[in-house]
Amino acid sequence: MSSTDHAAAVHQVHRDDYGSRLGMWLFLFTELILFGGLFIVYAVYRFMHQQEFHLAAQELNTTIGLINTIALLTSSMTAAMSITAMQKGNLRFSKWLIWVTIGFAFVFMVNKYFEWSAKIHHGIFPGSKDLLAKPDGEILYFGLYYVMTGLHTFHVIVGVIFFLFILRQIKQGKITSDRYVRLENSALYWHLVDLIWIFLFPLFYLIH
Amino acid sequence: MSEHQHQESHVIEYGNYIFIWLGLLAFTGITVTVSGINLGNWTIVIALFIACIKSWYVLNYFMHMKYEEMVFKIFILTALFTFFIFLGFTFWDYSFAR
Numbered sequence: 001m002s003s004t005d006h007a008a009a010v011h012q013v014h015r016d017d018y019g020s021r022l023g024m025w026l027f028l029f030t031e032l033i034l035f036g037g038l039f040i041v042y043a044v045y046r047f048m049h050q051q052e053f054h055l056a057a058q059e060l061n062t063t064i065g066l067i068n069t070i071a072l073l074t075s076s077m078t079a080a081m082s083i084t085a086m087q088k089g090n091l092r093f094s095k096w097l098i099w100v101t102i103g104f105a106f107v108f109m110v111n112k113y114f115e116w117s118a119k120i121h122h123g124i125f126p127g128s129k130d131l132l133a134k135p136d137g138e139i140l141y142f143g144l145y146y147v148m149t150g151l152h153t154f155h156v157i158v159g160v161i162f163f164l165f166i167l168r169q170i171k172q173g174k175i176t177s178d179r180y181v182r183l184e185n186s187a188l189y190w191h192l193v194d195l196i197w198i199f200l201f202p203l204f205y206l207i208h
Numbered sequence: 209m210s211e212h213q214h215q216e217s218h219v220i221e222y223g224n225y226i227f228i229w230l231g232l233l234a235f236t237g238i239t240v241t242v243s244g245i246n247l248g249n250w251t252i253v254i255a256l257f258i259a260c261i262k263s264w265y266v267l268n269y270f271m272h273m274k275y276e277e278m279v280f281k282i283f284i285l286t287a288l289f290t291f292f293i294f295l296g297f298t299f300w301d302y303s304f305a306r
């Protein structure tokens with residue numbers, strides 16, 4: 001290696017967007033297995049307690065579930081659009097779209113708060129007297145409901161933290177129209193949250 | 209400049225995203241409507257089938273899987289294959305154990 005080649009190599013900042021995205025996907029597969037395990041538990045118990053699952057699901061509010069579905073689908077779109085805006089060099093619009101995404105995440109969480117509050121108010125929460133008096137299948141249904149939607153909502157909160165971090169980095173000039181893999185990876189995480197909800201919604205809210 | 213840099217340039221227009229979003233909303237509407245009709249065990253089959261279609265659109269367009277290289281697709285198929293082994297073997301076990 002000549003001295004000029006060496007100097008060029010030293011000044012080149014190491015960067016691998018492709019590897020970065022591939023790493024993010026690998027992480028998302030671990031998330032698939034995490035939620036997948038819970039979906040398998042759900043499937044087996046539903047198979048064993050079909051009638052009780054149907055009965056327990058009547059307690060959930062389909063309208064709230066539907067509003068949350070629409071909120072997540074729309075936020076997924078705005079997250080994807082923020083990448084397009086970034087690629088086009090429109091940083092202002094990209095930031096605005098990220099704020100809209102965060103806004104929908106809050107709509108989701110506020111809804112979830114009211115939903116859980118109503119359940120707890122009616123005495124339906126893990127370990128409560130009212131719940132333990134119900135048949136096994138209903139106890140299992142509500143146990144899975146709290147664990148799965150709870151873990152999912154935790155992912156919504158993490159997604160919001162990622163996006164706030166991204167907004168800060170755009171402001172600092174660390175994310176630009178030709179360097180935006182972190183925005184892409186945060187959006188990938190957000191889409192996973194949406195994907196999981198696509199399955200949670202019919203499995204918990206739409207059993208009639 | 210890295211050899212993979214050229215892939216970054218794929219830009220999906222806003223209009224395409226709105227189109228996909230409208231499709232996803234339509235599928236959600238169909239799921240909710242179908243759930244109101246009593247189809248017995250078919251209700252869950254239809255609901256999951258529609259959820260899979262929605263996921264396919266989210267994966268390919270929102271998550272750009274359509275525009276990624278083959279290795280990404282092999283990865284995701286491997287992950288799904290692993291998941292279905294877990295699911296399949298669990299049910300296989302249950303159908304004999306009971």
